[in-house]
Amino acid sequence: MMHNVLQKISVTILSLGAAVFAHAQMPSDQLLFITPAQIQALQQQPERWVALQKRCDAELDARAQPVADFSPPPHYSSTGVTHDTTAKNLSSDAGIIYRAALCYQLTTNRTYASHAQTMIDAWSKTVKTVGKGQGASDFNFNMPQIIIGASLVRHVNQWDDTAFRTLLADKAAATTHADKTNNHGNWGVLLDASIAAYLGDTQQLAKASRRWQALMQSQVADDGSLPLEICRSNTSNYCGGADKGINGLSYTHYTLLPTTIAAEILTLRGFDVYQSEAGRKLGLAYARAASWTRYPDTFPYYQSNDGKLNGIRNAAYFSILQKHYPNPDAGTVLREGKVGMNGLELLMLFPAG
Template identity: 25%
Template sequence: MTSQPGKAKLSPWPKIYRELKRVRTQLQSPWSTLSSALISARQNVEYRRGLGKRIEAARETYAASAISRIADTFMLIRIIGNDLEPRHRKGQSYDNVLFILENEPAFEGCEKFWIVNRIVDTDEEARIIGLLESRLQNFHTIPFELDAYRKISWDVDRLAAGDLRFSEKGRASGAQSGRYETYIRRSKNLYVMNNNGARNAALAIARDRAKWLMPWDGNCYLTGSAFQRIRSAIEKNPHLPYAVVPMARIVDNALLLDQDFQPPAEEEPQIIFRADTTQLFDENYGYGRRPKIEMLWRLGVPGSWDRYRDDAWDFPRPARAADAGLFQKAGWVARLDSGRSHLEIGKAGFVARLVSRDRAIVDMVDQCDARAIAARLDASRLTFYDEDALAHAVKDAPILRHLEAAAGQALTRGPFSVLDKTGLAPSGDSQDYFHPAPYWWPDPDRPGGLPYVQRDGERVPGTALYEAGSETYDRTRLQRVFDDTTVLALAATVLGGHHYAAHAAGLIRAWFVDPRTRMNPHLRYAQVRSGHDNNEGSGYGIIELKDFYFFLDAVRLIERTGVLGDEDRRAFRAWLGSYCEWLDIAPTAATAFYSSSNQGTFYDLQRASIATFLGDSAMLAKIGLYARERLAAQVAADGSLPRELSRTRPRHYAMFTLQGWTSLARILSSVGDNLWQHQTAEGLGLVQALRWLVAHENKPHTMSAETVDPDRLGPLLLDLANHDPVGMPPADLGRSTKPIFHPDEAIAPFWLWRRR
């Protein structure tokens, strides 16, 4: 075949080049991706070329179909979701439903229906349902079920370890951004907000009841003229199976009472489906990450969403559907007031809207997590020690003898106070806790030795527990408070005896309660490195309060005896609350929090222990998330702990860190959060780290041949036996029954009575 004169075939390359530029801008692609972008550009040109033919084919197919002989009826199903503060005003969903019921006219041939979609606030759900019932509305409820929600985990296992919060790369790339925070809550978001799940439910409800299905957001409002424009467009082109209805943002609902009011409608549209279509919304896309836009992409609906930036963890954009392009633009719909008018206007409002939306998602999910934890949290219940083990401890005579001897020694010591030290914190306040950094020494090459320099593994005199010179500082006395109080509380519980409880109560009062002797509730001067940070601690000193995890159980046991009165109890909790406030704002605390070594683990352990004692379910939920992110940052592909193995005492620090992890797992398990079986994206977790330690503990080429207490492995072996019996080592490794270890080994006194 030859071309006719004057009909020379034009090259497609100019169009392809223009499309290539558009795709490159959209994806912000470097030129190294030229090949894939070129393919995309050519596909777009070919798609547009064939669209006219497909529209004509759709016209013919429709004319021959049974649905063409059905009258144009509509079913408008509005989905009422949660008020997501600060994106929305509390109660705005109810107010918008009320406005619709009182002002939106009836539409001929259109049935109205509602879906009450997983509203978390039971009072608000009841209020909305009551309103619908009072106005004789038809509706369907998709309930929020706390037990179902509790089973949903965070999405940290979908990210590479280097992208997570506690990795250097993750912090540098903005792992704390709203996008990151919403991503790691993606699965929880999918359940709570349930955008596309509810839209698909609406399609299923409407498919056999109308020809045109409108699964729309609960804040959509149609004036009489707006609906008529939609109907007219569809009646004109019924062969197009989809219609997109642009939205107009409204900041004053009263404007819609003027029937001639017609604002510019330029926002992301709502979609109308013909009943014989089969497209469903992809339920993997959650609120805030393009749940409806994914459908617009599939249908080939162009818009500003084509230029949105994709994050590394976003799903690849979907391919076009077989019936892509078979849509028309029809009328307009109002998006009712969100109660946050400043978020609805202009470019500044658009940017602020994205930020507030991400915050709203995080806040809502975190509220649900707090509820799930709160349902299982009893602040008076022991979290490290096991109630049943203590109740049956009288059957273990050898351990009881150890307990009686240790308690007898504790009765001869204390009470202790921060006032007892012979040194003084740099602040000059004798009630400030003070302890120098143990591995930082004067610089011999500088006048006065300042600033100090590090010698990892070499302790400064007086910084080791109980040694001569330690009376200058507070560390030894603090440890006595923790250990002696715990031993006495266990003795009072197991052996009986008011004198044990009374002495323990005195220890608690002197260090934490009595305003004349108590420690100020901060650790500004813990592990001070002279000449650094204005002679304040670097944050690593926060680990010196790590033993709250068993000490707070001791306080619970003492409180049960009645020797601590209501005023003492309130004052102790006030101290803990003030200390947590300091942890929340102190830059030094942030250093410990973001540490990818044992410092971070023991920070989480400390916060979790205090949270269970104070009944802070929100903090406990966050610690459960942080622990999973932290595991991914700490555990290597082979199950080892690289940060600890790089120390001068790798054997000690590997065991020390895993003791912290197993204690944290116990605290979390007390509220139903199972950290034991969590695994990272690489299939690693606490159990795998224990396996690695046990397999390499006696291999000097892996860990140095340093001398450690041979019994230290016993508690970790028992944990491995309890949570992974298949991975247990040969029996000749033994299991320790030693009741008391040195505090530096992070094993609680009488650990044999701990929770499994």
């Protein structure tokens, strides 16, 4: 009798252990935020990505520009934006990698995949240290695009992505800004979710989901505005000075973009944050951003900046949120076109219905 009881306890413990292990690890070979169905639909409509393929072809001669110590200076000074080639090179390379990987998916031409893989390897094998200041920030802003690109070509050409996985686990993960309260936190959550999805770590995905929800709960006011962002200036006096609020709508978009991409990554892996109370707050923020984008003269800092606001229509992410929270203002903005911040080709991947 006692033997049978012990045997049952042992089996139960083993089962629990297996469950915990299964929770910690998951298949990591799926695309990060694009589905095979989306790719297949686009393959049947080549006219929609003619311009993208031409750009991929023009970029095939591009070579990665990594550095061993990635420590660019602060983006803002007391007089305005600084321009540093180190940060610009990472951003540029991230875009080239992503587009080449996407072109591979659409055409199955392995030349595009090889180009993306070569550039990813260059950064993975060169970077030794990442500065804690602007370096970490730029990793948060740009690495997700590289990770998404890598997911599109990870099983092509027998590519060995060991160096890239090491870069993610040993360096990129340590730069996360997910604990910050403003837009940096949203980019940090996207970085965390992207790394976790690529490496197949469900526990880290769950952690990213919890942080995603906490940020939406704390960042979005009852009227849908983002108080930490709408006051943003164009200098290191981040929320003050003569041009207070000139970047406020731009930074609202810059917060909601990573929030949206992270939501897609999480939802595709069973963490449907859209259906949470925090998802409701995202819907409120989307409606407010859409209204301001359509009617910028209603933005709180429009008059104080003499009718000038930066990044008013940096709203390509509307094409995703419109499917979750249909909004007439956003629909009008998308139909009007000339929508920016489309580095992930969202307008092509998520066409307005």
